[in-house]
Amino acid sequence: MRKLFVFFLLVNFNSIAYNQVIKGTILDRNTGSPVYFASIYFNGTFTGTHSDNNGYFELEISNNISIPLSISALGYYSVTLDDFLTDETLLIYLVPKVFELQEVFISAKAFSRARRKNLILFKNAFFGETINASQCKIINEDDITFDQSENDTLKVYSLNPILIDNKALGYKVTYFLDEFELHKKDNSFFFTGNIIFEEDLINKTQKRRFERRRGKAYLGSRMHFCRALWRNSLDSEGFSVTDTLNVKLDYDRIVIQTDSITKYLRNNGKLFVAYYSKIPETRIVVKKENIYFDKNGYFNPYDIVWEGEMAKQRIADWLPYEYSIK
Numbered sequence: 078m079r080k081l082f083v084f085f086l087l088v089n090f091n092s093i094a095y096n097q098v099i100k101g102t103i104l105d106r107n108t109g110s111p112v113y114f115a116s117i118y119f120n121g122t123f124t125g126t127h128s129d130n131n132g133y134f135e136l137e138i139s140n141n142i143s144i145p146l147s148i149s150a151l152g153y154y155s156v157t158l159d160d161f162l163t164d165e166t167l168l169i170y171l172v173p174k175v176f177e178l179q180e181v182f183i184s185a186k187a188f189s190r191a192r193r194k195n196l197i198l199f200k201n202a203f204f205g206e207t208i209n210a211s212q213c214k215i216i217n218e219d220d221i222t223f224d225q226s227e228n229d230t231l232k233v234y235s236l237n238p239i240l241i242d243n244k245a246l247g248y249k250v251t252y253f254l255d256e257f258e259l260h261k262k263d264n265s266f267f268f269t270g271n272i273i274f275e276e277d278l279i280n281k282t283q284k285r286r287f288e289r290r291r292g293k294a295y296l297g298s299r300m301h302f303c304r305a306l307w308r309n310s311l312d313s314e315g316f317s318v319t320d321t322l323n324v325k326l327d328y329d330r331i332v333i334q335t336d337s338i339t340k341y342l343r344n345n346g347k348l349f350v351a352y353y354s355k356i357p358e359t360r361i362v363v364k365k366e367n368i369y370f371d372k373n374g375y376f377n378p379y380d381i382v383w384e385g386e387m388a389k390q391r392i393a394d395w396l397p398y399e400y401s402i403k
């Protein structure tokens with residue numbers, strides 16, 4: 078049976094460009110109390126800030142107006158803002174995480190063997206299937222809780238953000254996990270959450286090594302494909318796209334361009350993508366009529382299912398949207 082990998086990261090947005098700074102207050106949905114030290118950030122980037130003791134924050138948005146704004150905090154589900162007014166102070170309410178079926182959660186002490194097996198399953202799906210995955214480490218594994226009350230389904234929870242040391246690419250990664258499910262029978266899974274990056278460079282030798290590895294992770298990736306498609310340079314960058322009849326699709330068959338900067342991926346059914354190969358290794362299922370994507374490689378992954386080679390690259394190979402190949 079062919080494996081199907083589905084994973085989500087971001088949601089829709091409407092870009093706002095007329096002010097450079099957004100201001101807001103983070104509150105608990107149930108109590109109305111301020112949520113301090115909440116993370117306010119652009120999903121998939123280096124850019125973010127934290128709320129103060131009163132839940133208040135300010136954040137410049139000028140360099141990231143095409144990416145949704147995410148808000149996460151310890152013990153709360155993340156919120157993503159895709160439409161807001163920047164000339165007013167925002168009031169943002171976070172919903173506390175409440176996990177049910179706690180009596181069947183697997184504890185580290187009583188079920189250590191089962192926990193180790195579940196942790197391996199989780200990391201294999203979460204990190205991906207490339208060589209970089211073996212060099213990623215979860216710093217706070219004890220914060221992760223497993224629920225296998227359904228025999229075939231593994232659910233994973235964490236009140237705290239998952240802290241990741243990516244020693245392959247030189248990033249410290251914070252991932253706010255909202256949902257994770259793995260179905261053991263067919264090894265299919267999905268996870269949702271939000272991510273923020275931090276550089277982890279120490280010296281020039283490390284920097285050069287990380288840059289080489291980042292370049293390898295980038296070439297042939299989903300980010301590379303989307304950027305090349307936006308630039309109308311698929312052929313020169315090694316990509317080709319065909320439809321279900323094996324007919325090669327050119328730029329105008331794939332992209333709807335409303336102006337010089339606004340572009341949409343057409344729904345042509347299932348697309349087959351090859352990278353420096355005559356045989357497509359990646360399949361794309363477009364779930365909506367038209368899907369916005371930008372020059373940095375951003376798209377709404379709720380609207381696209383990736384299968385094959387590009388789907389093997391997950392947390393261990395993800396790059397921040399600020400990344401540019403050297």
